[in-house]
Amino acid sequence: MRLSRYFLPVLKENPAEAQILSHRYMLRAGMIKQESAGIYAWLPLGYKVLSRLEKIVHEEQQRAGHIPLLMPTLQSADLWRESGRYDAYGPEMLRMTDRNKREMLFGPTNEEMITDIFRSYVRSYKDLPLTLYHIQWKFRDEMRPRFGVMRGREFLMKDGYNFDLTREDALHAYNRHMVSYLRTYERMGLTAIPMRADSGPIGGDDTHEFLVLANTGESEVFYDEDVTRLKLGERAINYDNREEVAAICQEFTTPYARTDETHDAALFDAIPEGRRKVGRGIEVGQIFYFGTKYSEPMGATVQNAEGKQVPVEMGSHGIGVSRLIGALIEANHDDKGIIWPEGVTPFHVGIVNLKQGDAEADAACEALHDSFVALGLDPLYDDRDERAGGKFATMDLIGLPWRITVGPRGLKNGVVELTSRRTGVSEELPPEEAIARIAAIYANI
Amino acid sequence: MRLSRYFLPVLKENPAEAQILSHRYMLRAGMIKQESAGIYAWLPLGYKVLSRLEKIVHEEQQRAGHIPLLMPTLQSADLWRESGRYDAYGPEMLRMTDRNKREMLFGPTNEEMITDIFRSYVRSYKDLPLTLYHIQWKFRDEMRPRFGVMRGREFLMKDGYNFDLTREDALHAYNRHMVSYLRTYERMGLTAIPMRADSGPIGGDDTHEFLVLANTGESEVFYDEDVTRLKLGERAINYDNREEVAAICQEFTTPYARTDETHDAALFDAIPEGRRKVGRGIEVGQIFYFGTKYSEPMGATVQNAEGKQVPVEMGSHGIGVSRLIGALIEANHDDKGIIWPEGVTPFHVGIVNLKQGDAEADAACEALHDSFVALGLDPLYDDRDERAGGKFATMDLIGLPWRITVGPRGLKNGVVELTSRRTGVSEELPPEEAIARIAAIYANI
Numbered sequence: 046m047r048l049s050r051y052f053l054p055v056l057k058e059n060p061a062e063a064q065i066l067s068h069r070y071m072l073r074a075g076m077i078k079q080e081s082a083g084i085y086a087w088l089p090l091g092y093k094v095l096s097r098l099e100k101i102v103h104e105e106q107q108r109a110g111h112i113p114l115l116m117p118t119l120q121s122a123d124l125w126r127e128s129g130r131y132d133a134y135g136p137e138m139l140r141m142t143d144r145n146k147r148e149m150l151f152g153p154t155n156e157e158m159i160t161d162i163f164r165s166y167v168r169s170y171k172d173l174p175l176t177l178y179h180i181q182w183k184f185r186d187e188m189r190p191r192f193g194v195m196r197g198r199e200f201l202m203k204d205g206y207n208f209d210l211t212r213e214d215a216l217h218a219y220n221r222h223m224v225s226y227l228r229t230y231e232r233m234g235l236t237a238i239p240m241r242a243d244s245g246p247i248g249g250d251d252t253h254e255f256l257v258l259a260n261t262g263e264s265e266v267f268y269d270e271d272v273t274r275l276k277l278g279e280r281a282i283n284y285d286n287r288e289e290v291a292a293i294c295q296e297f298t299t300p301y302a303r304t305d306e307t308h309d310a311a312l313f314d315a316i317p318e319g320r321r322k323v324g325r326g327i328e329v330g331q332i333f334y335f336g337t338k339y340s341e342p343m344g345a346t347v348q349n350a351e352g353k354q355v356p357v358e359m360g361s362h363g364i365g366v367s368r369l370i371g372a373l374i375e376a377n378h379d380d381k382g383i384i385w386p387e388g389v390t391p392f393h394v395g396i397v398n399l400k401q402g403d404a405e406a407d408a409a410c411e412a413l414h415d416s417f418v419a420l421g422l423d424p425l426y427d428d429r430d431e432r433a434g435g436k437f438a439t440m441d442l443i444g445l446p447w448r449i450t451v452g453p454r455g456l457k458n459g460v461v462e463l464t465s466r467r468t469g470v471s472e473e474l475p476p477e478e479a480i481a482r483i484a485a486i487y488a489n490i
Numbered sequence: 491m492r493l494s495r496y497f498l499p500v501l502k503e504n505p506a507e508a509q510i511l512s513h514r515y516m517l518r519a520g521m522i523k524q525e526s527a528g529i530y531a532w533l534p535l536g537y538k539v540l541s542r543l544e545k546i547v548h549e550e551q552q553r554a555g556h557i558p559l560l561m562p563t564l565q566s567a568d569l570w571r572e573s574g575r576y577d578a579y580g581p582e583m584l585r586m587t588d589r590n591k592r593e594m595l596f597g598p599t600n601e602e603m604i605t606d607i608f609r610s611y612v613r614s615y616k617d618l619p620l621t622l623y624h625i626q627w628k629f630r631d632e633m634r635p636r637f638g639v640m641r642g643r644e645f646l647m648k649d650g651y652n653f654d655l656t657r658e659d660a661l662h663a664y665n666r667h668m669v670s671y672l673r674t675y676e677r678m679g680l681t682a683i684p685m686r687a688d689s690g691p692i693g694g695d696d697t698h699e700f701l702v703l704a705n706t707g708e709s710e711v712f713y714d715e716d717v718t719r720l721k722l723g724e725r726a727i728n729y730d731n732r733e734e735v736a737a738i739c740q741e742f743t744t745p746y747a748r749t750d751e752t753h754d755a756a757l758f759d760a761i762p763e764g765r766r767k768v769g770r771g772i773e774v775g776q777i778f779y780f781g782t783k784y785s786e787p788m789g790a791t792v793q794n795a796e797g798k799q800v801p802v803e804m805g806s807h808g809i810g811v812s813r814l815i816g817a818l819i820e821a822n823h824d825d826k827g828i829i830w831p832e833g834v835t836p837f838h839v840g841i842v843n844l845k846q847g848d849a850e851a852d853a854a855c856e857a858l859h860d861s862f863v864a865l866g867l868d869p870l871y872d873d874r875d876e877r878a879g880g881k882f883a884t885m886d887l888i889g890l891p892w893r894i895t896v897g898p899r900g901l902k903n904g905v906v907e908l909t910s911r912r913t914g915v916s917e918e919l920p921p922e923e924a925i926a927r928i929a930a931i932y933a934n935i
Contacts, residue, residue: 166499
C-alpha cells in the first residue's frame with residue numbers, strides 16, 4: 046500500500062477525551078473514531094488489525110475442531126424469557142420494539158440462541174460432541190463507557206458453546222478451549238494468564254479468566270512469576286487427546302495466579318518470595334462450564350445410549366476481540382507510539398523514502414514495495430512528499446515492527462537501513478538482504 | 491471436514507413457511523435458521539458461503555483501489571438529523587433509545603456516517619480521490635419480510651463511498667465501481683446485468699442496478715440478449731486508466747437492458763426481434779452518483795488548488811452480500827437441490843464412502859480427504875454410517891459442484907467415481923487423477 050493512496054488520519058495532538066494510553070494511541074494513529082459514547086468506527090488501520098485478530102481466532106478455533114456459524118445481532122425478547130434472563134439482565138441490555146411492536150434486543154451474548162439452535166436440530170448423543178462458535182458484534186449498554194475499545198458498548202466478541210453428553214466430555218471441551226485460547230494469545234504476541242475466576246451468578250466452579258498483565262488493567266492480580274514463563278511454543282497438540290489437553294491445562298494453571306476476586310492469601314504466601322508478584326491485569330477472555338443451566342429450562346435434550354432423554358452439558362467461552370487491541374497496545378508500546386507484535390501488525394513492514402522525487406530513491410522504494418507484495422507480505426510505503434522526521438514519527442506512532450529507510454546516500458553504497466521498532470536497532474544492508482530478512486521473520490507467523 | 495464432526499442439519503421435508511425455491515433450499519440444506527421474521531442465523535454451511543462471498547467482494551474492491559474500514563451497526567439519530575433523513579426515513583428505520591435516553595438507530599446505510607468521518611479528517615484536494623467501503627450488517631424494518639435472505643430485515647451489505655474533487659473524478663469512481671462489480675459477480679459465477687435505474691428521491695441520472703436473471707426476480711426486465719453474452723474474462727484491468735475503465739462500462743451498457751421502472755418501449759422495439767427478451771431479475775447491487783447531496787448540508791469540503799473550499803463530489807455503491815446467496819441459488823439449482831458455482835461453493839468437493847466401515851474404502855476416503863486438505867482445498871467427507879442413497883441425496887441438496895464416490899468394487903479396479911453436480915456426468919478414474927482433476931479446476935478460481 047502506498048500511503049498517498051491510503052486513509053491514515055494520524056493526529057498530532059493528544060485527544061483530550063482519552064484517559065488511557067491505548068485509547069490515545071488508537072485515536073492518534075487513526076485506528077478508530079468515536080461515533081457515540083462507547084461506539085467506534087474502525088478506520089482502515091484499526092480494521093486491519095481487527096481482521097488479523099479475527100483470522101487468528103478463527104484458525105485456532107477450527108484447529109481445535111470447533112465449528113463457525115454466525116448468529117444475528119438482534120434477538121427476540123421471547124427467547125430470553127425462556128431462560129429467565131430477560132428481566133434479570135438489567136439496563137445493560139439494549140432493548141427495542143420493531144414496527145410490529147415485537148420486543149427485540151441487541152444481543153449481549155448468545156447462550157439462549159445457540160441453545161435454541163441446538164434443540165431445533167439435534168436429537169441423539171451420536172451427534173455429540175459439538176462446539177459451535179461465532180465472531181459477532183455485541184452490545185452492552187455500559188453506564189460509563191470508557192477507555193476506548195477496552196470498555197465499549199458495541200464490541201466484537203468470539204463466543205463459543207460446547208454441547209456434550211457427560212460432565213467429563215464437557216470438561217474436555219473446557220480444557221480444549223483453554224488450550225486453544227493459550228495458543229491464540231501466544232500467536233498474537235501476548236502473555237495471557239489463565240486465572241481461576243469468580244463464577245458469579247452462573248454457579249459452578251469451573252471458570253477461568255485470561256489476563257494480560259498491564260499497569261492499566263481493571264483487576265488486581267496476584268501470581269507466581271513462574272507462570273509468565275510458560276509457553277506453548279511450537280508443540281503439536283492433538284485436541285482429541287484428553288490426557289494431553291488436560292496436561293497442558295495442568296501445566297498452565299499449577300503456578301498460583303488469581304485476581305483479587307478469588308485471591309487466597311495463604312496460598313500466595315506459600316510462593317517463594319522472589320517469585321511472588323502483585324500487579325494489574327486486563328481480562329481478554331473467559332471460559333465457563335455451566336452444565337445444564339440453559340439446556341434444562343430450555344429443553345435442550347438428547348437421547349443417550351440407553352434411550353433416555355437427558356439435558357446436554359454445556360459451557361460458553363469468550364474472547365474479547367475488539368478489546369484485545371486495547372490490551373495489545375497497553376502491553377506493547379513506548380513513548381513514541383505502538384509496537385505491534387509481528388503476529389498482528391497491520392502492515393508487515395514500513396518503507397520510508399527519505400527523498401521523495403529522487404528518481405533512484407523512488408525506484409528503490411517501488412521495487413521494495415513490489416517485492417514484498419510478490420512475497421504475499423503487506424508493506425506500507427510512505428511515498429508522501431514530507432520531511433523525514435514526519436515520516437519517522439508516523440511510522441513510530443503506528444508501530445510497524447520493521448522499517449526500511451531508503452535514501453540517496455545509502456543507495457550510492459548499495460544499502461538501505463533496516464530498523465526494529467522494538468529495539469530501535471538499525472542495520473545497513475543491501476535491499477535484497479533486507480527483503481530476505483523480513484521474509485524470514487514472517488515465514489513462521 | 492468429516493461430516494460426522496460437522497453440523498449440517500439437513501431437513502427432509504419442505505418447510506411450509508418458504509415460498510420461493512432459494513429459501514426452501516437454504517432451510518433444507520441447513521444453511522440458515524430463522525430467528526425472528528426476516529432475521530436469520532447463518533448455520534455453518536450458510537456461513538461458509540457468506541464468508542466466500544465476503545472474501546471475493548473484499549478482493550475485488552481492494553483491487554480497484556478502494557479502502558476497507560468498518561463502521562458500527564448503531565448510529566446516533568443526531569447524525570441523521572443533519573442530512574434531514576432522520577424524519578424522512580420512515581418506519582423502515584429501527585429506532586431505539588439507550589439507557590441515557592439518547593436516540594439511536596440500527597444503520598440501514600452509511601452516507602451520513604462516512605461523510606462525517608470524511609469531514610473530520612480530510613482538508614485538502616491532495617488527499618483525493620478516496621473511496622472507503624465496509625461490509626457490515628444493516629437493518630431495514632420491512633413491513634413484510636419474506637423470501638428468506640432475499641428480503642430479510644438484518645442483512646449483510648457492502649457499501650462504498652467515493653470522495654472526489656470534480657464531477658469527472660466522481661464519474662470515474664462510478665465507472666470503477668461498475669467494473670469492479672462486474673468482476674465480482676463474474677467470479678461468483680453470476681451474470682449480473684447493469685441496468686439504468688430510476689434515481690428515485692436522490693436525484694441525478696447516474697445510477698445503475700445489477701440484476702441477475704431469475705424467474706423469481708422482483709423486477710420485470712427488458713433486454714437485448716447480446717448483453718448476457720458479455721464477459722470480462724481474464725482481461726487485466728488498470729483501474730487508474732479512465733479511458734479503459736469507461737470503455738468497459740460502455741461495452742456492458744450499450745446493449746439495451748432496463749427494468750420496468752426505466753423501460754423505453756421505442757428503444758426496446760428497435761432491437762432485432764430474435765434478441766428481444768423479457769424476463770425477471772433479482773437486484774444484487776446498485777451504484778449511485780449523487781454529487782454534493784450529503785457533502786453540502788454536512789459541510790464536507792476540501793480546499794481546491796485555488797485555495798477555495800468546495801464540497802466534495804460523492805457517490806455510494808452497494809452489493810447485497812447476504813441477498814446474493816438467494817440470487818445464486820435461484821440461478822443455480824435443479825429439482826434435487828443447489829448447484830454451487832465453483833467460485834462460491836462452501837466445500838470444493840464431496841467424498842462419499844459407499845461402505846463405511848470397510849477398511850479399504852475408509853482408508854481410500856481418508857487419503858483423498860487429506861490430499862485435498864494438503865492442497866489447500868476444502869473437502870467434505872461423508873463418513874456417516876448411512877445408506878448410499880441418503881448420502882447422495884445430501885450431497886445433491888447441498889450442491890457441491892464435484893463429488894467423488896468411493897466403494898469396494900471400484901477400488902478393486904483401482905478407480906473412484908468423479909461426478910459433476912451440474913451435468914450429472916460421472917467418470918471412473920484412479921484416485922490420483924481425480925485429485926489432479928479437482929486441483930486443476932480450482933487452480934484459477
